[in-house]
Amino acid sequence: MHDELITALRGGLPEGAVLTDPDVMAAYSHDMASFSEAGAPAAVVLATCREDVQHVMRVATALKVPVVPQGARTGLSGGANASENCIVLSLVKMDRILEIDPVDRIAVVEPGVINAVLSRAVAEHGLAYPPDPSSWEQCTIGGNIGTGAGGLCCVKYGVTAEYVLGLEVVLADGRLLSTGRRTAKGVAGYDLTRLFVGSEGTLGVVVKAVLALKPAPAPQLAMVAEFPSAAAAGDAVCAIMESGHVPSLLELMDGTTIRAVNAMAKMGLPETTEAMLLAAFDTADPAADLAAVGALCTAAGATDVVPAEDAAESELLLQARRLSLTALETLTSATMIDDVCVPRGKLGEMLDGVAKIADRFDLTIGVCAHAGDGNTHPVVCFDAHDPDESRRARESFDEIMALGLALGGTITGEHGVGLLKKDWLARELGPTGVELQRGVKAVFDPLGLLNPGKLF
Template sequence: MDALVERLRTGLPAEALVTDPDVTTSYAHDMASFCEAGTPAVVVLPRTVEEVQHVMRTATALRVPVVPQGARTGLSGAANATDGCIVLSLVKMDRILEISPVDRIAVVEPGVVNATLSRAVGEHGLCYPPDPSSWETCTIGGNIGTASGGLCCVKYGVTAEYVLGLEVVLADGRLLNTGRRTAKGVAGYDLTRLFVGSEGSLGIVVKAVLALRPQPPRQLVLAAEFPSAATACDAVCRIMERGHTPSLLELMDRTTVRAVNAMTSMGLPESTEALLLCAFDTPDPAADLAAVGELCTAAGATEVVPAQDTAESELLLQARRLSLPALETVKPATMIDDVCVPRSRLGAMLEGTAAVAEKFGLTIGVCAHAGDGNTHPVVCFDHTDPDESRRARASFDEIMALGLELGGTITGEHGVGVLKKEWLARELGEVGVEVQRGVKAAFDPLGLLNPGKLF
């Protein structure tokens, strides 16, 4: 410990190094607090690329593991510390280095908060589409590490589609540049995409070149109430089959709606079994919403209410963004699943999840990026009750198994971390795991970067 701290001090300002155990312990885990986490030896908060390089050279020389962190809003334990590690928190590297309206790019450091970037590029008539529910606090580096999504993915896609190039500090301290600033480019292997979603296991992202889009018109939202999850999912299929391209298509089940109301007193309709939110940011959103409203009614909606203005729309979107925090108030702990299935199997996924909840006698609320087939079943439980904790874990596993049976994946946007690493092997298969471990070894032969995650 003393040798580590002294060596780190030779290349870091005093304020970048935190050794007080009461403080370092607070960096031990992300939002998946029930996942295993170790005790870090030290926390480093660098402000420059050179400082990150110094940390990695020190870690390599002393064979000390390094756990990269952003704002720790992750939900799979990917940012959880391991015993004796260096926690490398990148939140102080928070500069927007460039915004180019001509090239439609932004160049940012990893600690830039998603919402901060969105507002900054908005002043230039541009937008950065990826918008996770935690966009007011999560960082671009964390978004890149987990390949995060958000509410608008159904139309605009996920983080990976907007990362053009990266600067990455490798495990031995060397600086690697990947990708490009240009609209097109196919020179060599696509290492940029390889780092997106790697959860800090291959290198430390210290700079990113991000693609921007012209700012779309303000969106309007429609809310449709359904007597069952099956009818709501039927409406989703009809909307997509008819060729509509909503800017978001989100679902909240009855449990989620009630939890949001209990936390916020928003007055959402608690009698509905499923609430579907659909938005358009087209030149004539009212006409698009009217067409979708007819499809919802045909699918069995009991009530279809289009928002009259952007203020009403924002209120509905805020309710959806608060779904996970609201479900976290139902019980002392939650396990948040992240299963994504083909849209055509969305109804089966929700019905199967309800059956799992009944089987294990648990409250499981579901909110979903319905347009992507990406569901977030939230298992609510008391972690101080051993039997309830056992049932929660078992239900979580059954939901992931169900997703795979329906042709889906164990994670659409939250990542693997420590929560789902056993399931990653089942999804990838023996050969897939072997190849991915080979990639890890090529970039991090000593296994120092975020050990214990993914595999």
């Protein structure tokens, strides 16, 4: 079967597109998630166009070989991990920006376009593509669509799903499906576009996307507020949102994260602070908005509020938040990054609960959060070479997800389910939800070849 597969793939693909070297394939076998198994691929295909993808899927269907679509492998849930003897279908070479239309405010792109590259390209037209995951300098638009990615600016501008207007998708049997539109409005038929966003490559392979753009915002001005407890910071978030303010960014770092950033970057952040809230506005009068929000933070118990004087100082303040995950990774040999989203009013309870879990399992767990969305990222730090500590890390991870559900939240706000959270997806959806979603999967992929073992 292996020789037949390689011969069939190479028969319809450019020279060099099919990789079979075991060491090379090993690099394509997994994303960045911990505790997620990966198999050994039978082949890796570097697709360069839609026709390459169609050929791969036709061969896969004929020979009944599973296919795992991949972007830049920056995912954190094992969603891009290879299954045993699969075809890994890498889309990173499909990286063309096909069109930028300032009138209709859309961009048409291939799935391998890097998020930051697209952002810079549309900025030349006075436009912006708002979704900005932390890995925006490496992650691809196709991967963002697959996981329904978010980012720092989601509190005001929304997530990936809100910017995908239309798609071209190669189905499991190689047929091409066009969904959605490029117009400002359109409600013809079922919304299949939204169905593919967040489907993690289990329903089809995205080969082109029509994305909505926004006018470029004004430079944002930021402030930082220090709190003696996570509960006080959570109260401030509730007050800000209840008052009707619409910050362009509202982020939170707990004391563990602050100290990790200080240790790595020597930023001089206040190490006695238990929580730090960063807010920014890109409005007509950001200084006035920051002053109002600063007053709300003080009323909620902030011990200090420091507004930036200009855009450069704002960027310096926000750099600490951007360094959070990297700084926590320096504390030990491995990390598990959770992605639990709770109602904003439960944010303080979520952070306090994570702190208790860290104490109970004798682990370092730092939390940074898109506070305006209630989307928390508890980062479990552990020694991957210590079996007992690894066990405790995995158990603490599960308890964090259970806590999120108990608070009325969801197991993932933007990272996806992949392999890491498939058991927890069943708990969140319930038996009827899982049955219906499996039914949808069967319609698009009756042989179960696309990214098998993920989600369910």
